[in-house]
Amino acid sequence: MVQTPKAKKWKMIIDIDKCTGCQACVLACQAENNIPFNTDALFNQSRASEWIRIERYWEGEFPDVKAKFMPVLCQHCNNAPCEPVCPVYAAYHNDQGMNVQVYNRCIGTRFCQNNCPYHARFFNWFEPYWPEGMENQLNPDVTVRSRGIMEKCTFCVQRIRRAEIDADIEGRANVDGDVNPACVQSCPSNALLFGDSLDPDSRISKKLDDARKHTLLDHLGTEPNVIYLKKVDEEYVEKEAHH
Amino acid sequence: MQERVFLPNKQINDDLLKGSFETPWWYLAWMALFAALTAWGVFAFGYAINKGLGVTGLNRPIMWGFFLTDFIFWVGISHAGVMLSAILRLAKAEWRRPATRAAELLTVLSLMVSALHPIFHLGRPWRFYWPFPYDFSRGIWPDVRSPLVWDPHAIFTYLIGSTLFVIIALIPDIAVLRDKTKGVAKVFYGALAMGWRGTPRQWKIQIVAGFLLSGLLLPVFVSVHSIVAWDFAVNIGTEGWHVTIFAPYFVIGAVHSGVSGVVTMLILLKWMFKWDDYIRQEHLESLAKLLIVIATVWFYFFFLEFIFALYNLEDQEIALRELQAFTWPYNLIAFVFLFFGYLIPVPLWLFRRVRRNWVAMFITSIMVNIGMWCERFLIIVPGLARKTNFNFSWGSYTPSWVEISIVVACFSLIFLLIMTFAKVFPLIPLFDIKEGQTLSDEIQIGKRTVPALRVEE
């Protein structure tokens, strides 16, 4: 288990009301975490791997039709259904409340993916491949996963560790905002917010009691660490006002 | 009516050991064919290892496909053996005698083959041994909470148990072979017979052992398929899997397909080796009657599973059932599953004429297994295709040539193994048949002679 000086519990808040569905987070994640390019072929085989994906739902009939966007990534559940089904402890829970995947340990039973209600785990169907020259942009902090193993969002654990190391060098404790996963960093509308919920004066712990707060599929009792804030629907608000 | 046939022991030996002493050309031809198919499967698997599982039809969200369908199917078939030989032995059913060895053999071989499937299915097959607690050097251990750790425990227990069961029951017949062969074969069989002479003591132990091992294997046999079922049922992530009845539903389904498999095998044996005096219509009829009961219980379980899954009328569940029942090609598979698995065979078996007809029973028993294969497919794939509550990532699945050839290879491997075994050992226990003759008797009531049995409590 990873031993860290100060107890932390990382959480992410996704404000659906702010999300524009611009896919910047998807791209950033792709670049940060050495995910091979999702070609058309992969999409057609429905084998594309996007550790964070924007689910788009249409509401209503044309012409008055609404697009609703929902970024979905690994929810880092406290009771993660994906963990206990792994025969080799490749998926387990670390003491920072994160659901981590040990690539070297994974043997590729794909049971964890079946048991993930959020559909947030990805399998390496082939040996990863980058076009000539593109392998130079690989992130040295992140393993390139070989074929036949599962992978998923890590909350950019490499950035967390890096921040901790830097803080140690400077002889200080981590402050809020030290750590930002690629998706959070790249979100133009600040829809995503990441932080340590045990740190009382971090931005995230202040937002935790927001009225719009909810978690995905909470009837499953998985207790996700990714929290969503409801969309504010003007029409609905008006309707309520009239009543 | 039972038609009793009495044969001198010498003739029983000659008939039942036919397989070991004469090899017709067609026999070798078939074996060659199956060997070729198996070899092709081996190549396909090698290709999958080399390129990665991308060469299969699997995708997101359908992460489990043909391999596991076939895995469950063969584990199911493997439940024939203990079901028949153990339960009928404990129930002292006379008509078990010619069927036991075939059934147990089917158990062992199909279990071996089914144990291969998880390896085909792994992302990194060369690490198949990692779920075992072997790694003292690095102090890394498997997670005993995972059903995939329960699985190997169950399957290997069952495999070891049933293999030993077959071997123990073989010893007296091997002794017969030892006495009938010459030269190297004699040495070989002599070593296997371990100096069996047939003293009263040895026979008594043989009989007691039969009961004892049956009693021990029965609970194992139930647990094996239950655990296989729990691989699915513990899932809260996949629609239609998180059902409490899955374990017994799988077990009874397994028995259904397994006993049908035994019927198929017995009929084939009768045709191949002309064993008309040993595999008789009365056996066929009793098996068919047993099948009616099993199939009906299985259908009741299926009914419960279906109703209980559906009655909440949650949208996702409705979507799943809609996919299973009305969407091409799943609707065809569902049709085959329902009609081949139950609705056609069982009503036919109600007629005595069908139960005693070899061809009809052959066809129906094969139909059942086709139906059961489809059932397993319908449990795994549609559930995954409608996996998440968000319909954003619903999917579909078509197997690739790799999966199909590996499945075909597994079928032919089974046939190959059975035919090889039949060359070396008798597929009907000789001493069991002889004992049956010693114990059979008649009772005269008025003008009628009732077939009777000499029993010793």
Added chain:
Amino acid sequence: MLRRRHTISSTHHSHPPVVPANEFVADFMAWHTKPKPSLNKAIIAFGLLTSLGLIGILIKLFTVGLENRSDWGYLAAITAFLLSTAGCTPFVVLGLRMIKAHWRRPIARIAESYSLVTVVTFSFILLLLFLIPSSQNRRTIWFQNDHVGTVGAIPFTPHLYVIIGILAMVLAGLGLWWTSLRPDIRLVNNLKKADKPTNKSWVGSLKQWRVQNKGLAFLGAFFFMTFIWAITLYCIDLCMSLVPGWRDAIFPVYQTLSGIQGGLATVILSMYVLRRFGGFEKYIFMEHFWAASKPLLATCLLWFYFWFCAFIIFWYGRMPIEQDLLQLIMFGPYNIAFYIAFSCCFLLPFLILLWNTVRKTVWGPPVASALIIVGCFFDKLRLYVSSYSVQDDLALHAITEIPATILPNITDILIIMGGFSLPIFIMLLCTRLFPIMSVWEMTEGLRLTKMTKFLRTELRVLGKPE
């Protein structure tokens, strides 16, 4: 010298002598026509206890009434208990008839007579149905939940269908009982020189016997189906659907199995009583208990299996509703009842019956059966009392909070007492009024059995007519 060797060699076949059929008939009829006075005393005693139970029900009816479901949990439990012990006994014998097991013969009549108890049980169920909510807007197997408008609505769910299901089972049981009883009634009448109308209806012609055989087979199959269906309906509609969010597909199977177990246990106990107090050592001996003990052991194992199948899924799933359920029916307010049920339905009988030496005795199986009966009662207790105490809220399909334990008050205790003595009372009455052993089946069995000398030992020969 020779004789000595012979006796040694035949010691390990502990065959009781085969009694000639006519001798048995004479024996039994003598016993049946002049019963012991102690029998009448017992009938009166248990009759009083039973009526106390009925009085208990009436008191409850007039004091608390039918407003609050939670008052009636214990009646529901005892009804379920009766249904799955006395109610399922006919199943045992018809199963054995199907596989032509000879050892069923002495117990066939007892088993069938228990279907008379179900008649009374049925009236309890009718009472309970007043407490059961209709399945409109409720998530039950009747598909009447919120999605379904008036279009898909099935009228009178579930009450009408529960009544039909259980009535069918009762009728099938009675039919079974009466069909196999007719020849023996004629026998009794002949003995008593009584001229009853039944004499004309049964003369024992070959045709009549054939019809009777076919009839028993048919009614058997019919009872088999109706019995499973009745138990299924009862345990779903009078228990499971009262707890919102309880979705457990194996529950009906589990209850059916516990019924079969209870039925078998009841039969074995009655067999023991008949042997002990009726003095039929010559016809009911160790072999019968030994044979019966094996299926009993199997049912114990299956009980654990079915329980575990549900438990492991709930435990592994860890959904809130599943956690609540585990609390409600197992480890929460009724955990004591559950632990007793667990040890009496599975653990102790299993440990007793595990040993062949114990199974091969006259006392071993009855002890296990007694335990199972107790366990069965507590099993029903923890299931029914708990589910009747749940306040259901149609809006959210989940348990809002785990209700506290409900302990039996005086009326409940009266009801339980009555419930336990009801079957005993009815069986004693049967013993008094009808032949409690199926004479024709016994004679048939004795005719199909003979001892034969095989080489140097003696074997029993059992005929198995196809």
Added chain:
Amino acid sequence: MAQMLALYKTAELAAQSTEALDGAGVTNEEWDVLTDAPYPEGAFGEKDPEHKLYVFPFMGACIGFTLAMIETIGTQTAYPLVTGGKPIFSMPAMTIIAYELTMLGAIIATVLGILFESRIPNPFAGIYDERITEGYIGITIICEEGKIESLETLLKANGAEDIIIEK
């Protein structure tokens, strides 16, 4: 000591001559029967063979259960990782593995017991003839060399087809 093996066409003759042997004071310890199929106990007037086969499964079960406990408890203590919020000692999971290994131990022990109780493997089991598996009933006798002739005549008188003698 010499061994002799008498072969009979039918079980009746064999039973007859065992009776005769008893008459001649040759006990069951000295004579034994060889058949190609099980006969009901005592068919040839032989004593009921004592055996302790039922002990083996229980010993095996105990060993298996112990191993299971070592495996489950050991792995979970040696590698205490939290998965899915399940307790470090997950009894239900341990139950399943314990069950399987218990049964495995029981079965293996039983099979060993069977081999031991039926006294095989034993290449020097004694005098034997291949005709036995063809339906002949064999009666083996171990006796002093002196007795051979008398016994031979006795067995012949009871219809022995052939008698093999090993000195």
